[in-house]
Amino acid sequence: DTAVSQTPKYLVTQMGNDKSIKCEQNLGHDTMYWYKQDSKKFLKIMFSYNNKELIINETVPNRFSPKSPDKAHLNLHINSLELGDSAVYFCASSQDGGGIRNQPQHFGDGTRLSIL
Amino acid sequence: KQEVTQIPAALSVPEGENLVLNCSFTDSAIYNLQWFRQDPGKGLTSLLLIQSSQREQTSGRLNASLDKSSGRSTLYIAASQPGDSATYLCAVSSRDSGYALNFGKGTSLLVTP
Numbered sequence: 114d115t116a117v118s119q120t121p122k123y124l125v126t127q128m129g130n131d132k133s134i135k136c137e138q139n140l141g142h143d144t145m146y147w148y149k150q151d152s153k154k155f156l157k158i159m160f161s162y163n164n165k166e167l168i169i170n171e172t173v174p175n176r177f178s179p180k181s182p183d184k185a186h187l188n189l190h191i192n193s194l195e196l197g198d199s200a201v202y203f204c205a206s207s208q209d210g211g212g213i214r215n216q217p218q219h220f221g222d223g224t225r226l227s228i229l
Numbered sequence: 230k231q232e233v234t235q236i237p238a239a240l241s242v243p244e245g246e247n248l249v250l251n252c253s254f255t256d257s258a259i260y261n262l263q264w265f266r267q268d269p270g271k272g273l274t275s276l277l278l279i280q281s282s283q284r285e286q287t288s289g290r291l292n293a294s295l296d297k298s299s300g301r302s303t304l305y306i307a308a309s310q311p312g313d314s315a316t317y318l319c320a321v322s323s324r325d326s327g328y329a330l331n332f333g334k335g336t337s338l339l340v341t342p
Contacts, residue, residue, distance in 0.1 A: 146329050156318070158329035168329070203272060207328075215261050215280045218322075218330060222272040 116140050119204050119221040127229050128196060134189045134224045136204030143209050145187035146218065147179060150201040159202075162187055163209060199228045231256045231326060235319050235333035242309055243341050250304040250336045252319030257297050263330065264293050264304050265318040273318065277304070309340045 117138045126132055138145065144163040150156045160179045161168040167179065176192045191198060201223045208216040232255045242248055252262070261280050265273040277286045277293040279302070285294040292305040306313060316337045320330035 144328065148330075153334070154316070155334050156320075156330075156332040158326060158331070161326070161329040168326075170329075205273075205330075215278070217263055217275045217278045219275065220265075220273040 116219050117204055117206055117221040119202075119224050121224060122222065123225050123227075125227045125229065126194060128194055130194050131190070131192045132194060132226075133191070134202055134204075134226075136187050136189070136221060137185055138204075138206040138219070139185065140206055140219060141208070142206035142219075143184060144207050145181070146205040146207075147187065147189050148203040148205060148220075150203060150223070152200070156203070159189075160187075194228050196228050199226055201225050231259075231321060231323055231331045233319060233321055233331050233333040235317075235336050237336060238334065239337040239339075241339040241341065244309060244311060246309050246340075248306050248309055248338075250306070250317050250319075250338070252302040252304070252333055254300045254302075254321050254331075256323060256325075257300050258323055258325075259297065260322045260324070260328065262293075262295055262302050262319065262321045264291075264302075265320065267316045267318060267335070269315075276317075306338075309338075311340050311342050314338055314340050 120135045147159040178190045180188045203223045204221040205218045207218040234253045236251045263278045264276045279295040290307040295302045316335040318335045320332045
């Protein structure tokens with residue numbers, strides 16, 4: 114059973130298009146995240162979200178937006194894709210633990226986005 | 230702003246050696262520190278999590294230590310095997326990042342037979 118699953122695994126598209134990446138977790142966690150891994154393999158947080166608050170990394174362009182239809186899903190929408198958006202995007206989840214925040218984060222396998 | 234540094238960037242050792250990977254962070258106000266393994270083209274596998282109140286955690290041949298006051302953590306791998314070859318990532322969670330993880334750039338480990 115996959116704990117954190119992302120679809121699609123690969124996404125190749127043209128510059129200027131709008132695309133979405135889906136993420137689902139079956140761990141019952143209440144906090145979900147999106148990370149970006151660039152060409153140099155450096156991982157950086159994009160969004161942190163639970164049912165109470167959305168925290169956005171200020172460096173993320175507003176073309177990127179997270180959408181959470183329910184607690185088990187956090188999808189990533191990207192408008193007007195640019196060449197620099199090519200990267201691997203990882204979804205993760207963790208259990209808040211009543212604010213203690215000492216539970217490990219579990220990651221999906223990533224979505225490899227290539228912009229032509 | 231929290232910054233995480235990992236040394237060395239790359240390491241090659243013969244099978245059987247014990248080795249140490251280093252991680253340092255600039256802001257000691259952390260909730261926890263997590264070590265991950267990433268294989269090429271794959272996601273991240275959580276290895277160990279150390280809470281800010283703990284000094285170390287062990288899992289099999291892996292031992293991670295944490296010295297929060299000095300902003301340092303080490304990952305010790307005993308009796309290394311070729312299957313340990315991967316990139317090892319250190320990450321810290323703190324309130325100023327919304328509890329998200331701040332990652333180092335990783336140590337790429339190659340264990341040769």
